[in-house]
Amino acid sequence: MEIREGLRYTKDHEWLRQEGDEVVIGITDYAQEQLSDIVFVELPEPGATLQAGDAFGSVEAVKAVADLYAPISGEVTAVNDAVADDPAIVNRSPYEDGWMVRAQAADAGEVESLLSAADYRALLEELGEASE
Amino acid sequence: MAETKTPEPQQSQSTEAGCPPRRSVEVIYERSLPGHRGYRLPRGAAARWEAAIDALPETLRRKRPPELPEVTEPEVVRHFIGISLLNHHVDRSLYPLGSCTMKYNPKINEELARLPGFALLHPQAPETSLQGILALLWRFERELACVVGMAAVSLHPAAGAQGEMLGMKLFRAYHRHRGHAKRKVLVPDSAHGTNPASVVLSGFEPVQIASGADGRMDLGAIRAAIDDDTAGIMVTNPNTLGLFEKEIAAVAEAIHAVDGLVYMDGANLNALVGLAQPGAMGVDIVHLNLHKTFSTPHGGGGPGSGPVAVTAELEPFLPVPIVERTEAGYRLEHGRPLSVGPLHPWCGNAGVVVRAFAYLHSLGAEGLAAVSRAAIVNANYLMKQVADSFPVAKREWCMHEFISSASWTKKHKVRVMDVAKRLLDFGFHAPTVSFPLIVPDALMIEPTETETRPTLDRFAAALREIAREVRESPERVQQAPHSTCVGRLNEAAAARRLRVRWQAAKERDDAGGA
Amino acid sequence: MSNIGHTPQEERAMLAAIGADSFETLLDQVPSALRQQKPCDLPPAQSEFELRRTLSGLAAENYDPLRSLSFLGAGFYDHIIPAAIDQIVLRSEFYTAYTPYQAEVAQGTLTTIFEFQSLICALSGMEIANASMYDGASAAAEAMLLAGSATRSERVLLAESIHPRTRGVIETYLDGSALEVLTLPERKGQVDLAALEQALTEKPAAVLLQQPNFFGLLEPLDRVAELQQRLSAETHLVVSADPLSLALLAPPADFGAQTVIGDVQPLGIPPQFGGPSAGYFATRASHARRLPGRLVAEATDAEGRRGFVLTLQTREQHIRREKATSNICTNSALMALRATIFLSLLGPTGLQEMAALCAARGQQAAERLCGIRGVARRHAGPFWREFVLTLPREAEDAVERAYEAGGVLAGVPLSRFWPERRRELLVAVTEKRTPEEIETLAETLEKVLA
Known part of the structure; x- marks a missing residue:
């Protein structure tokens, strides 16, 4: 299981990547593995408002469903239509092709308060899911 | 258990298993041949058909006949018998689906429910011509009330979940009557999913309460959660871990202190009949599943029947119509000003009630108690046989069912679902898997009273054999089942590309190319 | 107990095998205050043979659907049921x-x-x-x-x-x-x-x-x-x-x-x-x-x-x-x-014929019944299998009499749903009703409405 360096993480197993003044949000490799085969991704429309900690969409597997929680507040600038069409992309490439939404952060400080890769690794170890 | 031989998994495609060679499962449309038909109507007035159709407004008429299959009666029968062979069922072997109570369905009940004097009754015939069925319903309401120690029963809910919904409507009606605006209903985290869903459906807010370390309700946590906004609580007893909720009376007292109500999910009532009554536990409302506790068949997913029993205080709120006994005979009363209203097109699934009535009368009070006793003995016996291969969640005696955990198989890269699938190879149905949610990788096992000791021993031996396989040849388990009529199906692909109705080949190609 | 998987002797052996002294041991989690002290008052158990007699007796206290003539609808219909x-x-x-x-x-x-x-x-x-x-x-x-x-x-x-x-x-x-x-x-x-x-x-x-x-x-x-x-x-x-x-x-x-x-x-x-x-x-x-x-x-x-x-x-x-x-x-x-x-048995043709036969019989019945003095259709609109008649007397009374006169279930009085609609009768005519049976209904109504 991969925990990618340089990304920010949440305890709800989302990742966030800073790109210029925008952020890209997706779910972690651990999350996709726990859900296993993802069959449906529900995403907001561009222009929607994200409120840190609130659900903004959901990811559905055969026998599980997980809400997507916004790591930060902001406005959605783009959504990944490719994962809506072919949800298996999230299983294959959670950190690249399987991104979910792109957003304009309302408060840059919020990003800094998220977990680092090391913090996230520690979290998973606590869950008894140490990565190799 | 030296005397029990380790069972052999069934061989693929053996005729003993009744399994045809593996191939695509047939759909009735594939037997369709133009002009074939399986039923002839009386001839007579054929000449008037055209005129009758012409009398219907043209704008409302169908332009093309509906796309139904064209099949002769023998072909229809062969098709359904053919696919029926692909089902596991109680009459074949053990079906230990926890919380579903897959007990034997006595044959006499089917015969009696099919008497024309029950099966063909129209609900709108004059009441004087319906005295037998009204008497049966009236008596059964009282007999069930007696069983659970409550004042009154409604037979209207068509299933347990509809009974739960009625329970929540009764919460609303009661509180409205008392001038309350309470919003919260407490639900333990071990509850069936229908509980929180029923709460929401009735405009309440579910408040999930974490179970204590022993798997039961945590009285302290419940007391802490109760406030003036608490409309009541939903309690499953015995709970989904197969444990009796020892503190139920204290919980009821705390709920009643804020004028809240206690709803008991009676899905597991088959452990209690004749041994303990909800009426004595401080329960205000309890539902019973006639298709569990009272042996009516599950029918591949229904129909069921989920009668609701209530205290005298709640009786005025029950759904209409109500069967009443008067000097002139039985009648239906429709006018009850406080009633929650109707819940069913008529009076509930009377055809299911007839079967349950026959079951209750075949047993009597002592027989019903003996059934619960045997269910408890079987569950505890099986729990001890299974515990060495799949550890039991709670180290104490259970009621009618118990939870084993398959967590340990994960280190062999075997998931709980793989274990369930492997059981199918041994000719058993799998237990309920991954529920309750509070036990990781749960196998929820309910043998019911109708199983014999040798059957339980064979099932336990199969689990022991599977545990050995997990350690020694995990791929055997990961790839199971091997001997069922169809192999493991790709559920993810099915969900991603939904095909939920038959489409003729051409239409499918068009859709695929689009 | 014919549906219980073991005898009392076997139960004892099973309890012994799991180290339980008695059945009561298994129930130690149920507080004694909550235990049921005496069995509830139910009739004694019946054997299969007795049960058949009891239930057949209750069924016989209802009308005999095989001998009655039903024009009842309102959501439930007397259609053919293939064997x-x-x-x-x-x-x-x-x-x-x-x-x-x-x-x-x-x-x-x-x-x-x-x-x-x-x-x-x-x-x-x-x-x-x-x-x-x-x-x-x-x-x-x-x-x-x-x-x-x-x-x-x-x-x-x-x-x-x-x-x-x-x-x-x-x-x-x-x-x-x-x-x-x-x-x-x-x-x-x-x-x-x-x-x-x-x-x-x-x-x-x-x-x-x-x-x-x-x-x-x-x-x-x-x-x-x-x-x-x-x-x-x-x-x-x-x-x-x-x-x-x-x-x-x-x-x-x-x-x-x-x-x-x-x-x-x-x-x-x-x-x-x-x-x-x-x-x-x-x-x-x-x-x-x-x-x-x-x-x-x-x-x-x-x-x-x-x-x-x-x-x-x-x-x-x-x-x-x-x-x-x-x-x-x-x-x-x-x-x-x-x-x-x-639907598999009927197929597209059978189903259409059946539905058309309902329409034909329905129209036939409506025509015939409207020939009775004081009887008329309540609405003029197009119908298929079922229609409302206005009667010259209370519908509830008429259906009681029709049933007593010869087991004819003439229809559903609308007063059961709207008390003020006292003289309206909902009549359903399925493919099973023959012209002779429609005539029987008409003659019965003529008698009870006279």
């Missing part, structure tokens, strides 16, 4: 199985559900149908909830001409939801189009009509659809359609229906004093994730062979709990199987 249906549903493989949670050993049930879904789609013209609901009334209530969640409007509009029980069940279901129930009045037994036009300006979540309606009349769905599409395209047009009528009538999908629901009792299910039957629920594919209840989809195994699985289970209560689309778990699969076998 093959009972033979098949009495297969243990079908009736003693449960919800097909383990697909590999449940292909029989899963296939029949897929077939049911397909047949319902063929009749209704919709794209997706579920594995069944309890009955048509609860299906209607679920359709209102779906419309509410899809449109976020807070009103649903129910035609006055739907079955009053359906309306009652919807009101019970919606109590506590955000949805308010409004009534669309009838005019001459059919939906009042002027009132509909006005109501649509409020953009309700749904408009529910029944086809044919409770009075047996055909609703002008074409004109309803035209108004709905022009004035409130987002409103769900929901049609409660008798599945048998759909052999002759255009599928509601042709009128832009978002959801089509109904009860499949006319398709090979005995009336059983009101239940069990099964409801059907069909809608557009775009609502798949809002669908209540079980849904079966085609799947393939590793070698590409087709089979069937439960799908989109994350909508359901056992996974999504308080966020589920519905709380339904057990549905009415065996009754849906009856309907599936029924």
Whole structure:
């Protein structure tokens, strides 16, 4: 299981990547593995408002469903239509092709308060899911 | 258990298993041949058909006949018998689906429910011509009330979940009557999913309460959660871990202190009949599943029947119509000003009630108690046989069912679902898997009273054999089942590309190319 | 005890084997204050033979459906039931199985559900149908909830001409939801189009009509659809359609229906004093994730062979709990199987002939009965199988007398639903009623109305 360096993480197993003044949000490799085969991704429309900690969409597997929680507040600038069409992309490439939404952060400080890769690794170890 | 031989998994495609060679499962449309038909109507007035159709407004008429299959009666029968062979069922072997109570369905009940004097009754015939069925319903309401120690029963809910919904409507009606605006209903985290869903459906807010370390309700946590906004609580007893909720009376007292109500999910009532009554536990409302506790068949997913029993205080709120006994005979009363209203097109699934009535009368009070006793003995016996291969969640005696955990198989890269699938190879149905949610990788096992000791021993031996396989040849388990009529199906692909109705080949190609 | 798996001796041995001194040991978790002290007062147990006598006795206290002549309808109908249906549903493989949670050993049930879904789609013209609901009334209530969640409007509009029980069940279901129930009045037994036009300006979540309606009349769905599409395209047009009528009538999908629901009792299910039957629920594919209840989809195994699985289970209560689309778990699969076998036997031609025969007999009966002095049809609109008569005396009284005069079940008095409609009688005429039987009804009514 991969925990990618340089990304920010949440305890709800989302990742966030800073790109210029925008952020890209997706779910972690651990999350996709726990859900296993993802069959449906529900995403907001561009222009929607994200409120840190609130659900903004959901990811559905055969026998599980997980809400997507916004790591930060902001406005959605783009959504990944490719994962809506072919949800298996999230299983294959959670950190690249399987991104979910792109957003304009309302408060840059919020990003800094998220977990680092090391913090996230520690979290998973606590869950008894140490990565190799 | 030296005397029990380790069972052999069934061989693929053996005729003993009744399994045809593996191939695509047939759909009735594939037997369709133009002009074939399986039923002839009386001839007579054929000449008037055209005129009758012409009398219907043209704008409302169908332009093309509906796309139904064209099949002769023998072909229809062969098709359904053919696919029926692909089902596991109680009459074949053990079906230990926890919380579903897959007990034997006595044959006499089917015969009696099919008497024309029950099966063909129209609900709108004059009441004087319906005295037998009204008497049966009236008596059964009282007999069930007696069983659970409550004042009154409604037979209207068509299933347990509809009974739960009625329970929540009764919460609303009661509180409205008392001038309350309470919003919260407490639900333990071990509850069936229908509980929180029923709460929401009735405009309440579910408040999930974490179970204590022993798997039961945590009285302290419940007391802490109760406030003036608490409309009541939903309690499953015995709970989904197969444990009796020892503190139920204290919980009821705390709920009643804020004028809240206690709803008991009676899905597991088959452990209690004749041994303990909800009426004595401080329960205000309890539902019973006639298709569990009272042996009516599950029918591949229904129909069921989920009668609701209530205290005298709640009786005025029950759904209409109500069967009443008067000097002139039985009648239906429709006018009850406080009633929650109707819940069913008529009076509930009377055809299911007839079967349950026959079951209750075949047993009597002592027989019903003996059934619960045997269910408890079987569950505890099986729990001890299974515990060495799949550890039991709670180290104490259970009621009618118990939870084993398959967590340990994960280190062999075997998931709980793989274990369930492997059981199918041994000719058993799998237990309920991954529920309750509070036990990781749960196998929820309910043998019911109708199983014999040798059957339980064979099932336990199969689990022991599977545990050995997990350690020694995990791929055997990961790839199971091997001997069922169809192999493991790709559920993810099915969900991603939904095909939920038959489409003729051409239409499918068009859709695929689009 | 013939259904218990062990004798008292065996029980003792089993208890010994697990180290329990007695059965009481197993019950130590039940506080003694909660233990039942004495058995409740039930009649003594009966043997199979005695039971047959008891139940046959109770059945004999009802009217004899095989000797009576029924013109009863109002939601339950006396249609043909092909013999093959009972033979098949009495297969243990079908009736003693449960919800097909383990697909590999449940292909029989899963296939029949897929077939049911397909047949319902063929009749209704919709794209997706579920594995069944309890009955048509609860299906209607679920359709209102779906419309509410899809449109976020807070009103649903129910035609006055739907079955009053359906309306009652919807009101019970919606109590506590955000949805308010409004009534669309009838005019001459059919939906009042002027009132509909006005109501649509409020953009309700749904408009529910029944086809044919409770009075047996055909609703002008074409004109309803035209108004709905022009004035409130987002409103769900929901049609409660008798599945048998759909052999002759255009599928509601042709009128832009978002959801089509109904009860499949006319398709090979005995009336059983009101239940069990099964409801059907069909809608557009775009609502798949809002669908209540079980849904079966085609799947393939590793070698590409087709089979069937439960799908989109994350909508359901056992996974999504308080966020589920519905709380339904057990549905009415065996009754849906009856309907599936029924439609397979009848086929497109048989079903059309049957529905046409109902229309022919209905028209014949209406003509004949209106020849009785003081009897007339209450409404002039087109009907299919059922119609309302106005009688020269109280309908309740007339049906009592007709039954006593010779076992003729002449119809359903509307006073049972609207007390002020004392002289109106709802008469249903199915394909089973012969011209001679219609004559018997007419002669009986002539006698009791004289």
